[in-house]
Amino acid sequence: MNKVRVELITTGSELLLGQIVNTNSAYMASKLNDVGFDVIYQTTVGDNHDRMKEVIENALARVDIVITTGGLGPTQGDITKYVSAEITGHEMVDHKESHIHMDEHFAARNIKMTPNNLRQVLVPEGAHVLLNHNGIAPGIVQEYNGKLLINLPGPPREMKEMFENELKPFLQKKVGFKHVIHSRVLNTFDIGESLLETKISDLILRQKNPTLALLVRNSGVIIRITAKGNDFSETEKLIIPLEKEIYSRVGKYIYAKDDEPMEDVVGHLLKKENLTISCAESCTGGLLTSRLTDIVGSSQYVKGSIISYSNEVKMKQLHVPETILADKGAVSLETAKFMADGVAKSLNTDIGVSITGIAGPNGGSVAKPVGLVYIAVSGKKGTYVTKNLFSGKRNEIKYRSTQKALNMVRLYLTDRITM
Numbered sequence: 174m175n176k177v178r179v180e181l182i183t184t185g186s187e188l189l190l191g192q193i194v195n196t197n198s199a200y201m202a203s204k205l206n207d208v209g210f211d212v213i214y215q216t217t218v219g220d221n222h223d224r225m226k227e228v229i230e231n232a233l234a235r236v237d238i239v240i241t242t243g244g245l246g247p248t249q250g251d252i253t254k255y256v257s258a259e260i261t262g263h264e265m266v267d268h269k270e271s272h273i274h275m276d277e278h279f280a281a282r283n284i285k286m287t288p289n290n291l292r293q294v295l296v297p298e299g300a301h302v303l304l305n306h307n308g309i310a311p312g313i314v315q316e317y318n319g320k321l322l323i324n325l326p327g328p329p330r331e332m333k334e335m336f337e338n339e340l341k342p343f344l345q346k347k348v349g350f351k352h353v354i355h356s357r358v359l360n361t362f363d364i365g366e367s368l369l370e371t372k373i374s375d376l377i378l379r380q381k382n383p384t385l386a387l388l389v390r391n392s393g394v395i396i397r398i399t400a401k402g403n404d405f406s407e408t409e410k411l412i413i414p415l416e417k418e419i420y421s422r423v424g425k426y427i428y429a430k431d432d433e434p435m436e437d438v439v440g441h442l443l444k445k446e447n448l449t450i451s452c453a454e455s456c457t458g459g460l461l462t463s464r465l466t467d468i469v470g471s472s473q474y475v476k477g478s479i480i481s482y483s484n485e486v487k488m489k490q491l492h493v494p495e496t497i498l499a500d501k502g503a504v505s506l507e508t509a510k511f512m513a514d515g516v517a518k519s520l521n522t523d524i525g526v527s528i529t530g531i532a533g534p535n536g537g538s539v540a541k542p543v544g545l546v547y548i549a550v551s552g553k554k555g556t557y558v559t560k561n562l563f564s565g566k567r568n569e570i571k572y573r574s575t576q577k578a579l580n581m582v583r584l585y586l587t588d589r590i591t592m
Contacts, residue, residue, distance in 0.1 A: 177210045177348055180232040184243040184253045185327060188221035192463040196331055197242045204336060207346075209351035210238070220250045229260055235319050238348075239466060241329030245310035247289045254297070254313055254324045259319045263297035269294075269328075270304070271311045271526050303339035307331045312339060321347075355408035355587040360395035360433065362580050369394050372422050376415065391572055392435065393428075410427040427457050428583060435579040436464040436546035437490055443474035448523040450582070451493055452478040454528040455503065455547065476520045481512060481529075491515030504529050506547050506558050513551035513558075524576050524585070525551040530561075532570045546574045550585045557581065557590050 181198045188195050195217065204213045213236065218228045225244075232239040244253025258265055271294040281284040293310040296302055303312030308331040313324040320336060323340065325332050344350075361369060366389050370377065371397075383400035400411035420427065429438050443450055448556045450460045462478040466472055479490050484503055487493040493511040501507045509527050517525025530546030537543035542562070549558040560582065563573045584590045 177238060177351070179205055179210050179238045179240065180214040180236040182213060182214065182228060182239060182241045183215075183217045183327075184219075184220065184225060184241055185217075186250075188217050188243075189219050196329055199280060200329070200333060201242075201336065206352045206421050207356075207450040208341075208403075209353065215589075216401075220244065220252060222252060222256060225252065225256045226260065229257060229322070229470050233260070233322065236320070238321045238323065239312070240323045240346075242323060242325045242332055245293065245312075245324060245326050247292050247325060247408060249568060254295075255348075256312070256334075257315065257322055257324055258297040261297060261315045261322065263315070264300060266298045268294050268296045268302055268311055271302070271309070274305075274475070275309045278323065283415065301343065301453045303335050303343070305331055305335055306338070314340075314343065318528055327583040328352050329410060336477065352401060353404055355405055356397050356399040356401060356411070357412045358431050359396040359398070359416070359419060359427050360393060360429040361396065361423065362428055362435070362576065364423065364426040365395050369396070369423060369426070373419060376418065383415055384413070391394075391505075395429075396434075400449065402518055424590070428580065433585065435576055437468055437580050437588070439582050440468045440471055440474065442464065442583060443524075444470070446586060448586070449474050449521075450526065450554040451476050451516045451520040451522040453481055453488075453512040453525065453527040454478060454534040455512075457528045457571045457574050458482065460571050461528060461578055462569075464575055464579070476522045479516055479519065486511065490516070490519060502541070504531055504541055504545060504547060505559060509547035509558050510548040510551070510556050513549035513556055523552055524582065525549075526582060527551075528574050528578055530563075530570070530574060534568045541561045544570050546570070548574065548578045550578075550581045550590075552585065554590075555583065557585060 181201055181284045183195050183197055187193050200213050205212050210356055216228055217517055218225050218419060229239060241253050244251045262303050297314050298314055301314040305311050305326060308326055310326050315322045325335055366387055370387055380548050386397045388395045388397060398412050398415055400408040402408040428435060454461055459480050465475050481491055484498050491512050492515040493508055496513060497507050509529050512527030512529060514524040527549045529536050531543050533543035544563045546561045546563060547558060549556055561577055565572045
């Protein structure tokens with residue numbers, strides 16, 4: 174095949190009803206285009222035998238590879254692989270390796286397995302089986318009239334792992350990748366899209382291969398460098414010079430590469446320096462602590478947190494003076510400072526971080542509007558406090574507050590904060 178054409182079919186009536194968001198197609202389209210395949214159709218069909226059969230047959234008539242997601246589970250509504258087997262004319266047989274894996278899965282969890290689970294380990298006779306390392310139902314590849322009909326599981330966690338570690342190597346061996354499209358993502362924070370574009374506008378204007386794009390996210394603005402080549406080593410050689418030039422101009426705003434989250438960056442720094450951290454959170458209600466503890470191994474550096482939603486907790490647990498709360502208010506530079514100092518002392522950590530503000534939608538005033546947030550970082554170098562005004566809805570303000578707090582810790586740990 175010189176030009177590999179692909180159709181993606183997501184199955185499940187819940188998708189048509191809008192009960193869940195279809196992220197599978199976006200993921201697969203991106204990954205397939207990266208290796209030179211052309212995704213030219215995307216279709217969604219419900220759990221109806223006749224309509225699903227029609228959709229799959231139409232797809233097989235117009236593309237080289239058809240990939241379905243969903244419908245491999247244990248219920249009567251999971252019909253995708255049965256419809257696919259009917260089209261190719263194969264009987265269903267038990268896949269022994271997946272059956273053993275399923276038995277071990279239920280035994281390890283001390284759960285009694287119901288008979289309908291046996292449906293998950295049935296595959297069309299003669300099919301190539303893609304093992305499921307994050308679930309039970311295996312993926313299936315069937316060859317039909319010179320085409321490939323592929324069934325993948327619907328849960329994104331299962332689908333992504335199977336796509337990357339099972340299907341991708343199979344396709345490379347079976348079909349071959351015509352070219353590679355590789356992207357490097359540079360994550361920035363505390364610089365707006367317009368200013369960032371101004372600083373690298375000449376690079377954007379003369380882009381060819383690689384190309385440059387700026388994308389705005391809640392976590393900050395990302396710079397995506399994308400190169401096309403025959404293999405990854407070739408694309409890397411194209412990306413590196415442009416990446417170095419971007420770093421020379423805006424490197425102080427770049428906190429990570431390839432979508433590494435800020436909490437991961439901070440965690441690495443804390444482990445490297447053998448330091449501990451604690452949090453005092455008011456308006457974010459524990460979100461900062463949650464993000465820090467999302468990282469595997471965070472127990473090495475996160476000691477705990479105090480959710481100081483009330484002034485009583487601020488005074489009793491964090492030792493914020495009553496006079497400060499009366500004169501300056503709970504949302505103030507002074508309160509943030511005492512909170513950060515107080516949590517570090519109370520929980521005996523090297524670093525204390527505090528967040529106090531107004532997340533809205535109510536509670537704001539002319540003097541202290543919704544989105545006003547004070548954030549402090551305390552440690553041996555002193556205490557650093559910032560005044561911030563974040564826009565957006567309540568959950569957006571809370572997230573942006575934690576992103577700013579994490580970035581302040583990052584700068585504090587790398588001696589890049591001016592006290």
